[in-house]
Amino acid sequence: MSSFTPNHALLNPKFEGYKLEVISQEDAVTRFGLEYRPTQVANSGRSPLSFKEVQSRITHNHLAMENSSGRCLYIDSEHRVILVDLMNDSHTPSFTVVYELAAPISAPAAAQVHHEYPSAVFLDAGTAFVADGQGALYILALRAEGTAATLGSFELSDSTQTLHPAPTPIPFRIHCVAKTSDTTAVALLSSRFYGDSEASRKSMTSHASEFDVWAARFSVPLPSQNDNLVPLDILWRRRGQDVPIFTGYDNSRKCYLLAGSSVYREVGQPAPPSYEPSPDEMAPIPRLDEKLDVETPQRPPPYSWTQTSDTVTVAFPLPATTPTSSIKVTFSQKTLTVHVRGTFHVEGVPLPHYSAKQLWDGIQTSTSVWTWDREGEHSFGLLTLHLDKQSEDTRWMHVFASAGTPGGEEEVPETLDPSELYLIRESLEKYTEALQSGEDMSGLGLGRGVPALAQGEVDEEVDFSVGRVAFLTWVGEDGGIPVWSSDFGDSACNVLSIDLPGSGPGASMVVKNGIDGTLFTLDEAQTVGSLPTWTHGATFSALAFVLASKRDTRFTYHVSSKAVLAFENGSKDRGGNVYIYRGGRSGQIWAKQSVLKVGDGSAGSLLGVGTFKMAQGQTIVCLCENELVVMHNIF
Structure with missing residues (x-):
């Protein structure tokens, strides 16, 4: 499985917060009014959108960016393709209508089908792939001036979708296009799968939906052809439960990467079974005067x-009848072993068992000790470990390195008040009594502290919702499963940020790690059959925590390890901001944060963002409903 294990040397447990670095709004931000205005109003079907479709439309980036040329594309409200040149001699963006798409036509047979937003991607500086959102794809040759030449017109149709009397073009969105060889280019598209009529009616009633990812193949160089729509040459097709968060082609491994909230399976495979909660997970509806939360005791953590600055103290509650001879504790500089032998246990309370578990940081084995205190008046005694830190003044985030990770140890919050450390014994006694009597066992007393950065401000429900869970699916060039997949499998992570469009080749993402954001970059393969490996290259400390406070965020992107940018949506009566969080070096207790106004109140909602490099540095482009906003020299 692909590993997203962070490098502890790049984490910064001493981090305290962000300090504002003021950037001059007048010097950094330039606004240009739009003659050709885009819109986020979609011409959709009469049936309601599913939740996944709504989420996809909210995060849809309406701006296509070509990094090397400073060109970008968008489609306006009149279905015209607008080419924006940001690196012309006048240093002022030029706007040119290079193509006009056909206006959408509503037909009774298509009343249940939702049109997609128009979308576009660049193959290179002179070639663009444009999807009209109704099922047609146009390949345009962009000239230095004037309108574009049409290199091809295609449509996506599928006879297996029997919602209509006859196959019709399927509305789709184009995600990316890449040259896989000197003679072949492949575009990745996504569309909603409607299936047969009965299944479609059920999915629309339940707001459930599935989505297809298509790989369409094109010959390079692209020959000119007539304007008649021809079927796309589909190389392969996958199906999942969400629109991809991002897609890409890894030339070094000759594979495609699909990231979404579900795995993208082969079309012939059955859908994964729906999740059925176990009886212990069921939440019954309370009756009048019934206190369900009192009747269900919560098991305390295992320790x-x-x-302090130089020690870590860990307390394990054990049954008081446990003899010392049954306890085995072994220290090494990086691992800890705790074994308790025998049958001296209480029903429902497992004994601790840790075999060479990796600690969060190193310890001094010669001065680390353990003690066993039975205290006869209690039914539980305390096995206490006193671990001397190898690196003083380094704050541990957890006891074990794998705490909180999939398949790792349970995440146990630190008890910041040392006087409350041993209350775990009393809480376990109350828990065992509650198991026998069914009475209330509230008042666990496991400490009331959180890390200093979040003291008094943590909302666990809000913080947990930050980011999007992404499963990574790899697909071979022919649509098959890569040969190394049997030893690899599908991997998942919680993504806080993806690459800012136009920032360059390669794949990277900022993954949630506690309250931090860890930047992982996909390594280039040495051979085609090499396993995908992700390297932790930088940390944006407390990123998840600060993003949790942004309730109007529309896009969250990063530019390598320089910064993470959180863009607010904005509205017609107030402009949105972009919050810039810069990466700090390990050991720094402060990092820089900047805020810039994207909209000025009349720009409208933010619809798309991208970036390209100029001689002066990185330039950010923001497409709003009424303005094009350009930001210079913010890194």
Whole structure:
């Protein structure tokens, strides 16, 4: 499985917060009014959109960016393709209508089908792929001036979707296009799968939906052809439960990468079974005067822990009848072993068992000790480990390195008040009594602290919702499963940010790690059969925590390890901001944060963003409903 394990040397447990670095709005931001205005109003079907479709439309980037030439594309409200040149001699963006798409036509047979937003991507500086959102794809040759030449017109249709009396073009969105060889280019598209009529009616009633990802193949160089729509040459097709968050082609491994909230399976495979909660997970509806939360005791964590600048203290509650001879504790510089032998346990309370578990950081084995205190008046005693830190003044985030990770140890919050460390014994006694009597066992007393950065401000429900869970699916060039997949499998992570469009080749993402954001970059393969590996290259400390406070965020992108940018949506009566969080070096307790106004109140909602490089540095382009906003020299 692909590993997203962070490099502890790049984490910064001493981090305290962000300090504002003021950037002059007048010097950094330039606005240009739009003659050809885009819109986020979609001509859709009469049936309601599913949640996944709504989410996809909210995060849809209406701006296509070509990094090397400073050109970008968008489609306006009149279905005209607008080419924007940002690197012309006048240093002022030029706007040219290079193509006009056919206006959408509503037909009774298509009343249940939702049109997509028009979308576009660049193959290179002179070639663009444009999808009209109704099922047609146009390949345009962009000239230095004037309108574009049409290199091809295609449509996507599928006879297996029997919602209509006859196959019709399927509305789709284009995600990316890449040259896979000197003679072949492949575009990745996504569309909603409607299936047969009965299944479609059920999915629309339940707001459930599935989506197809298509790989369409084109010959390079692209020959000119007439304006008649011809069927796309489909290389392969996958199906999942969401529109991809991002897609890409890894030339070094000759594979495609699909990232979404589900795995993208082969079309012939059955859909994964729906999740059925176990009886323990069911939440019954309370009756009048019924207190369900009192009747269901919550098991305390397996241990409690606290720390000072040079020590970590861990307390394990054990049954008081446990003899010392049954306890085995072994220290190494990086691992910890705790074994408790025998049958000296209480029903429902497992004994601790840790075999060479990796600690969060190194310890001094010669001065680390453990003690066993039975205290006869209690039904539980305390096995206490006193671990001397190898690196003083380094704050541990967890006891174990794998805490909180999939398949790792349970995440146990630190007890910041040392006097409450041993209350875990009393809480476990209350828990065992509640198991026997069914009475209330509230008042666990496991400490009331959180990391200093979030003291008094943590909302666990809000913080947990930050980011999007993404499963990574790899697909071979022919649509098959890569040969190394049997030893690899599908991997998942919580993505906080993806690459800002136009920032260059390669794949990277900022993954949630506690309250931090860790930047992982996909390594280039040495051979085609090499396993995908992701390297932790930088950390944006407390990124998840600060993003949780942004409730109007529309896009979150990053530019390598320089910065993460959170763009607000904005509106017609107030402009949105972009919040810029810069990466800091390990050991720094402060990092820089900047804020710039994207909209000025009349720009309208933010619809798309991208970037390209100029001689002066990185330039950010923001497409709003009424303005094009250009930001210079912010990195």
